[in-house]
Amino acid sequence: xxxxxxxxxxxxxxxxxxxxxxxxxxxxxxxxxxxxxxxxxxxxxxxxxxxxxxxxxxxxxxxxxxxxxxxxxxxxxxxxxxxxxxxxxxxxxxxxxxxxxxxxxxxxxxxxxxxxxxxxxxxxxxxxxxxxxxxxxxxxxxxxxxxxxxxxxxxxxxxxxxxxxxxxxxxxxxxxxxxxxxxxxxxxxxxxxxxxxxxxxxxxxxxxxxxxxxxxxxxxxxxxxxxxxxxxxxxxxxxxxxxxxxxxxxxxxxxxxxxxxxxxxxxxxxxxxxxxxxxxxxxxxxxxxxxxxxxxxxxxxxxxxxxxxxxxxxxxxxxxxxxxxxxxxxxxxxxxxxxxxxxxxxxxxxxxxxxxxxxxxxxxxx
Amino acid sequence: xxxxxxxxxxxxxxxxxxxxxxxxxxxxxxxxxxxxxxxxxxxxxxxxxxxxxxxxxxxxxxxxxxxxxxxxxxxxxxxxxxxxxxxxxxxxxxxxxxxxxxxxxxxxxxxxxxxxxxxxxxxxxxxxxxxxxxxxxxxxxxxxxxxxxxxxxxxxxxxxxxxxxxxxxxxxxxxxxxxxxxxxxxxxxxxxxxxxxxxxxxxxxxxxxxxxxxxxxxxxxxxxxxxxxxxxxxxxxxxxxxxxxxxxxxxxxxxxxxxxxxxxxxxxxxxxxxxxxxxxxxxxxxxxxxxxxxxxxxxxxxxxxxxxxxxxxxxxxxxxxxxxxxxxxxxxxxxxxxxxxxxxxxxxxxxxxxxxxxxxxxx
Numbered sequence: 189x190x191x192x193x194x195x196x197x198x199x200x201x202x203x204x205x206x207x208x209x210x211x212x213x214x215x216x217x218x219x220x221x222x223x224x225x226x227x228x229x230x231x232x233x234x235x236x237x238x239x240x241x242x243x244x245x246x247x248x249x250x251x252x253x254x255x256x257x258x259x260x261x262x263x264x265x266x267x268x269x270x271x272x273x274x275x276x277x278x279x280x281x282x283x284x285x286x287x288x289x290x291x292x293x294x295x296x297x298x299x300x301x302x303x304x305x306x307x308x309x310x311x312x313x314x315x316x317x318x319x320x321x322x323x324x325x326x327x328x329x330x331x332x333x334x335x336x337x338x339x340x341x342x343x344x345x346x347x348x349x350x351x352x353x354x355x356x357x358x359x360x361x362x363x364x365x366x367x368x369x370x371x372x373x374x375x376x377x378x379x380x381x382x383x384x385x386x387x388x389x390x391x392x393x394x395x396x397x398x399x400x401x402x403x404x405x406x407x408x409x410x411x412x413x414x415x416x417x418x419x420x421x422x423x424x425x426x427x428x429x430x431x432x433x434x435x436x437x438x439x440x441x442x443x444x445x446x447x448x449x450x451x452x453x454x455x456x457x458x459x460x461x462x463x464x465x466x467x468x469x470x471x472x473x474x475x476x477x478x479x480x481x482x483x484x485x486x487x488x489x490x491x492x493x494x495x496x497x498x499x500x501x502x503x504x505x506x507x508x509x510x511x512x513x514x515x516x517x518x519x520x521x522x523x524x525x526x527x528x529x530x531x532x533x534x535x536x537x538x539x540x541x542x543x544x545x546x547x548x549x550x551x552x553x554x
Numbered sequence: 555x556x557x558x559x560x561x562x563x564x565x566x567x568x569x570x571x572x573x574x575x576x577x578x579x580x581x582x583x584x585x586x587x588x589x590x591x592x593x594x595x596x597x598x599x600x601x602x603x604x605x606x607x608x609x610x611x612x613x614x615x616x617x618x619x620x621x622x623x624x625x626x627x628x629x630x631x632x633x634x635x636x637x638x639x640x641x642x643x644x645x646x647x648x649x650x651x652x653x654x655x656x657x658x659x660x661x662x663x664x665x666x667x668x669x670x671x672x673x674x675x676x677x678x679x680x681x682x683x684x685x686x687x688x689x690x691x692x693x694x695x696x697x698x699x700x701x702x703x704x705x706x707x708x709x710x711x712x713x714x715x716x717x718x719x720x721x722x723x724x725x726x727x728x729x730x731x732x733x734x735x736x737x738x739x740x741x742x743x744x745x746x747x748x749x750x751x752x753x754x755x756x757x758x759x760x761x762x763x764x765x766x767x768x769x770x771x772x773x774x775x776x777x778x779x780x781x782x783x784x785x786x787x788x789x790x791x792x793x794x795x796x797x798x799x800x801x802x803x804x805x806x807x808x809x810x811x812x813x814x815x816x817x818x819x820x821x822x823x824x825x826x827x828x829x830x831x832x833x834x835x836x837x838x839x840x841x842x843x844x845x846x847x848x849x850x851x852x853x854x855x856x857x858x859x860x861x862x863x864x865x866x867x868x869x870x871x872x873x874x875x876x877x878x879x880x881x882x883x884x885x886x887x888x889x890x891x892x893x894x895x896x897x898x899x900x901x902x903x904x905x906x907x908x909x910x911x912x913x914x915x916x917x
Contacts (some may be wrong), residue, residue, distance in 0.1 A: 266750070267720075473824065
């Protein structure tokens with residue numbers, strides 16, 4: 189036989205049989221995280237002996253937003269837009285260049301040592317690649333139990349094992365596989381191991397960075413349902429990072445769209461997908477292929493060109509070089525994020541009208 | 555249904571018959587492709603859909619003779635324009651590969667040589683099959699870059715692959731594939747490594763080129779959105795076999811195989827209801843060394859009956875629909891009932907109960 193017997197998780201975990209449960213009230217929640225004018229520049233250096241800085245990749249450039257307690261916030265955008273860097277700044281895996289990050293009302297921007305460690309207990313991360321994010325030489329029991337060891341919790345061996353097995357059950361793994369190694373699991377099961385490890389310390393905030401993009405289609409749905417179910421049951425706050433707009437729509441309450449280190453539009457899921465105001469949001473939505481051959485051959489606007497280099501982003505509005513609506517103002521004055529009257533907040537001098545959005549073939553269920 | 559598409563048929567350009575590809579390995583024989591049959595017609599696009607390890611890539615590599623060196627055991631026939639590619643000697647095959655049949659791969663960076671200028675690589679592709687001067691081949695290279703929408707081609711022909719972005723590299727790969735105006739193009743996940751906006755550009759480019767050059771395309775992908783947009787016909791592969799094949803319109807409207815249902819129901823859609831949970835396919839893809847007995851899909855199929863683990867279904871036409879084939883042991887009327895239930899938002903268990911009740915009432 190090859191591989192392990194597929195673990196059969198409790199049926200309810202798959203959520204397939206459960207009627208839609210009420211979602212936590214996202215609007216009423218106080219902000220768990222508040223990010224203000226966050227900046228991260230990575231220096232570009234020249235020279236081997238005498239290193240000098242010749243420029244900077246402006247990965248995240250003046251980003252402000254809130255994450256409300258109990259919500260799922262989606263961060264979307266193309267490669268290099270700064271979505272993963274933003275997540276790493278919130279978890280303090282990267283040191284911000286400037287700006288401020290508040291967690292539960294406390295400034296955590298420059299915490300160090302034991303205070304930083306205390307925050308790390310509250311914020312956990314799930315990574316994209318379930319192969320490289322698990323140590324191949326450790327059993328999954330010790331991988332999932334590692335957070336307890338780091339934080340000096342559950343020192344009693346038997347107690348720790350019981351807790352790890354309970355976690356394994358929560359994410360739909362067979363607790364008897366406690367002593368197996370990562371290579372004995374399939375991609376989807378490994379991603380479950382990553383989820384169990386992230387949940388071990390009962391964090392308040394879970395950051396999922398492209399958690400399903402390395403998985404096969406049939407397995408993706410298992411992991412997405414698991415995350416959705418866990419959120420409902422445990423009241424987690426999740427930051428969900430993905431490039432797949434359909435997946436983000438399925439998972440998130442609110443969505444922030446990033447382009448070249450800036451948030452260009454942020455808003456509630458329904459508003460953003462049905463009435464996008466920023467031309468970039470609409471272009472992203474129009475570019476998603478639909479699993480519906482009836483729409484085969486439908487003409488849709490396609491953005492020309494590529495994303496410019498974040499080391500040398502365009503002046504003023506960063507999207508103006510590719511924007512179909514750009515005018516002179518766009519290359520001289522940077523637009524600010526403001527309410528555009530349809531429920532989303534967008535940074536654009538010439539926001540789209542309902543008619544323009546309809547004309548781009550952006551169509552969802554409503 | 556809308557009016558039937560005009561019959562595409564006529565003579566197929568490529569006919570794959572009962573193709574089997576096995577790789578002997580340390581742990582046993584990997585049955586990568588397990589008896590597949592399909593046809594591709596001139597000017598049309600066949601989408602081959604499946605997950606990793608379903609054999610979709612190996613089947614097309616084999617058509618190009620690219621699995622020969624890996625010690626693969628190959629049987630069956632691959633008829634291109636009447637010639638069996640499998641029995642052709644290497645030098646004859648080389649004359650066809652890159653000339654009449656071309657291929658684009660998933661990762662444009664690793665398919666281009668990093669130390670040679672793209673122009674040189676394009677010139678090589680042209681001169682491999684055409685007896686033309688270096689200067690003429692270079693002119694052709696510039697023309698090709700222009701054809702695939704690379705701005706300022708006369709300058710960029712002298713740049714190295716690392717100077718191109720991901721989307722531009724994929725355009726270079728397409729230019730190289732088109733160098734000798736192939737009649738058949740295999741595109742293996744051509745947009746998987748690209749961002750959505752660039753993906754849309756590349757798909758539009760491929761459609762335009764197909765219209766202009768009239769070539770047939772075999773599009774290999776796991777993305778149902780991409781096949782829906784590109785393909786005229788679709789073959790769904792699972793564990794080395796084709797489990798369902800039909801026109802794209804029919805496959806999305808009235809799919810007949812439980813695996814196809816699973817694929818369609820496990821992707822979130824931009825235009826679907828948000829609150830509905832996804833219906834994952836339980837379990838994991840099977841081992842190709844020890845594939846399950848009977849119907850290969852039975853361990854993951856919510857509708858499997860005990861005898862399905864013994865009987866191996868053949869790919870047979872759906873009643874009254876000779877262009878739609880499916881390999882499933884369920885009764886056709888049962889399948890139609892189940893799909894209706896799934897479409898109504900029921901889970902597989904509910905659908906099964908409903909259909910059983912309806913069938914009980916009928917008898």
